[in-house]
Amino acid sequence: MESVITVSNTRIPEATVARLPVYLRALNAMSDAATTTCSSLELATAAGVNSAKLRKDLSHLGSYGTRGVGYDVQYLRYQISREIGLTQDWPVVVVGIGNLGHALANYSGFSSRGFRTVALLDADRSRHGEVVAGLEIRSFEDLGEVVTEHGVGIGVIATPAVAAQSVCDRMVEVGIRSILNFAPTIISVPEGVDVRRVDLASELQILAYHEQRKNTDQRLRGVDELTEDAG
Amino acid sequence: MESVITVSNTRIPEATVARLPVYLRALNAMSDAATTTCSSLELATAAGVNSAKLRKDLSHLGSYGTRGVGYDVQYLRYQISREIGLTQDWPVVVVGIGNLGHALANYSGFSSRGFRTVALLDADRSRHGEVVAGLEIRSFEDLGEVVTEHGVGIGVIATPAVAAQSVCDRMVEVGIRSILNFAPTIISVPEGVDVRRVDLASELQILAYHEQRKNTDQRLRGVDELTEDAG
DNA sequence: TAGATTGTTAATCGATTAACAATC
DNA sequence: TAGATTGTTAATCGATTAACAATC
Numbered sequence: 001m002e003s004v005i006t007v008s009n010t011r012i013p014e015a016t017v018a019r020l021p022v023y024l025r026a027l028n029a030m031s032d033a034a035t036t037t038c039s040s041l042e043l044a045t046a047a048g049v050n051s052a053k054l055r056k057d058l059s060h061l062g063s064y065g066t067r068g069v070g071y072d073v074q075y076l077r078y079q080i081s082r083e084i085g086l087t088q089d090w091p092v093v094v095v096g097i098g099n100l101g102h103a104l105a106n107y108s109g110f111s112s113r114g115f116r117t118v119a120l121l122d123a124d125r126s127r128h129g130e131v132v133a134g135l136e137i138r139s140f141e142d143l144g145e146v147v148t149e150h151g152v153g154i155g156v157i158a159t160p161a162v163a164a165q166s167v168c169d170r171m172v173e174v175g176i177r178s179i180l181n182f183a184p185t186i187i188s189v190p191e192g193v194d195v196r197r198v199d200l201a202s203e204l205q206i207l208a209y210h211e212q213r214k215n216t217d218q219r220l221r222g223v224d225e226l227t228e229d230a231g
Numbered sequence: 232m233e234s235v236i237t238v239s240n241t242r243i244p245e246a247t248v249a250r251l252p253v254y255l256r257a258l259n260a261m262s263d264a265a266t267t268t269c270s271s272l273e274l275a276t277a278a279g280v281n282s283a284k285l286r287k288d289l290s291h292l293g294s295y296g297t298r299g300v301g302y303d304v305q306y307l308r309y310q311i312s313r314e315i316g317l318t319q320d321w322p323v324v325v326v327g328i329g330n331l332g333h334a335l336a337n338y339s340g341f342s343s344r345g346f347r348t349v350a351l352l353d354a355d356r357s358r359h360g361e362v363v364a365g366l367e368i369r370s371f372e373d374l375g376e377v378v379t380e381h382g383v384g385i386g387v388i389a390t391p392a393v394a395a396q397s398v399c400d401r402m403v404e405v406g407i408r409s410i411l412n413f414a415p416t417i418i419s420v421p422e423g424v425d426v427r428r429v430d431l432a433s434e435l436q437i438l439a440y441h442e443q444r445k446n447t448d449q450r451l452r453g454v455d456e457l458t459e460d461a462g
Numbered sequence: 463t464a465g466a467t468t469g470t471t472a473a474t475c476g477a478t479t480a481a482c483a484a485t486c
Numbered sequence: 487t488a489g490a491t492t493g494t495t496a497a498t499c500g501a502t503t504a505a506c507a508a509t510c
Contacts, residue, residue, distance in 0.1 A: 015501060017440050021433035022417065029416075039467065048417045051467095052503050059469055067468040068510040084436050085443035092435070099334035106330045109415050109432040114439070153442050154435065177445060178438040184340050185260075186253065186279045194441045196434050201340040202252035203427050204323070204385065205315050207409040208345070209248055210425050211384050212316030214408060246477060270491065282491095283479050290493055298492040299486040 012083075016057045020084050022047045023054070027077040039070040086114040091150040093176075095167050096159030097122045097130075097137050100182055104158055105133040115154075119146040123163065140167070144174040154178045161185040168195075243314075247288045251315055253278045254285070258308040270301040317345040322381040324407075326398050327390030328353045328361075328368050331413055335389055336364040346385075350377040354394065371398070375405040385409045392416040399426075 026046035030038055038046075044054040058064065058071075064079050065071045081087050092110070094101055097120050104110070105120055120132055121140045130137045138146070146152060155176040157164050164183035171179060172193055181187055181197045189195055257277035261269055269277075275285040289295065289302075295310050296302045312318055323341070325332055328351050335341070336351055351363055352371045361368045369377070377383060386407040388395050395414035402410060403424055412418055412428045420426055 021436040068466045084440045103330035103334045178442045205252040209315045211409045
């Protein structure tokens with residue numbers, strides 16, 4: 001039974017994986033603008049990276065360009081979609097329908113990109129039955145049922161921080177192995193489960209750090225001219 | 232005028248800066264639980280990183296621990312806050328009050344962390360005057376006024392993709408140099424302006440990539456036992 | 463064939479990690 | 487003093503970039 005399988009399935013670097021959706025977005029925009037072909041420089045500019053990085057990234061997927069010509073927009077778009085798995089349909093369940101969950105449920109960017117929200121769950125009984133984005137809010141207890149019925153592999157947590165870990169635990173229990181966490185807390189999961197965290201406050205804090213530095217740097221560089229005779 | 236200034240102000244690696252808010256969150260939780268002291272291992276575990284990385288990260292700020300003892304929670308909390316600039320108050324303006332903007336305006340995580348939303352702006356006249364999170368929605372044309380009046384340095388874009396670039400351009404014009412972009416599009420800014428992008432669809436796509444790989448890997452590892460005699 | 467642009471190489475840079483000397 | 491834990495060193499790993507040979 002010891003059969004060594006060598007797959008074309010090369011592991012793609014994490015940094016590259018994180019940029020593929022950006023390239024895809026840029027290609028979609030080009031496609032909308034009826035652009036049929038683009039060079040690595042054009043695509044890189046649209047995606048906000050340099051062309052060397054773009055070419056290196058794409059080289060991990062295969063050779064989908066033509067030397068001297070560039071890339072066929074439609075073809076590359078398809079290849080990237082296939083690589084990230086967007087040619088299939090991903091059923092998603094959203095737990096916690098507060099302001100953010102509401103926004104996520106209504107976010108068209110999900111449905112247009114192969115993600116289908118199949119259920120909205122909330123622990124608050126008083127909200128059950130309420131219709132958001134065409135779906136009835138259901139009880140959190142229905143999680144297992146929903147996952148089995150629709151083959152859900154991806155769960156989104158948009159609950160308050162205190163509830164996040166227990167929601168996560170239950171998700172893992174019923175077989176979800178990919179979790180997008182919007183709750184402002186770190187959740188722990190067993191081996192084999194992926195969590196990505198989107199932390200709005202952290203993003204602002206990182207900006208604040210840089211903003212602070214800009215101010216300090218400016219002060220140090222002697223913008224004192226301005227204060228020289230302000231009285 | 233050629234004065235070389237050597238500041239204690241060492242440049243902190245980007246990867247470290249991005250983790251400081253996470254450590255701060257963990258320290259806040261410990262503080263809430265009345266924990267006075269913690270080891271690098273405890274804090275690292277709470278933050279979801281290994282202790283070597285944590286210690287290395289903290290070493291960029293200074294020596295705030297005690298060998299043989301660990302870190303004083305309150306003291307370290309203060310030091311990190313100061314480093315990221317959270318000991319001061321950051322006025323923020325949010326543009327685009329759709330579902331997401333609404334959620335952001337109501338997000339308590341901002342206000343509790345030194346960020347103060349001073350204005351909500353929207354291009355849609357029919358929404359002006361509507362009160363969200365205690366603030367009246369105002370015209371986008373008021374941006375310059377708002378920024379000057381409150382000394383806003385950070386702007387949040389929560390508009391549809393098509394509007395994002397022009398909103399961004401105007402923000403830069405009136406002096407904003409740090410932008411958090413939730414619109415699903417890449418925006419370009421002049422040198423010296425920082426943009427962080429939070430892309431909900433990209434996050435899901437990255438998860439989908441890994442989810443797909445898990446399934447493929449599993450199939451390759453011979454879960455064929457299951458399919459052996461399914462007919 | 464000449465011009466253009468990819469895909470790849472190799473050098474550089476930055477981040478992670480393990481191990482341990484310093485020191486409370 | 488003995489035990490514990492930090493802060494730092496050095497080795498390793500992964501990501502970025504520039505340059506260019508391959509090739510359309």
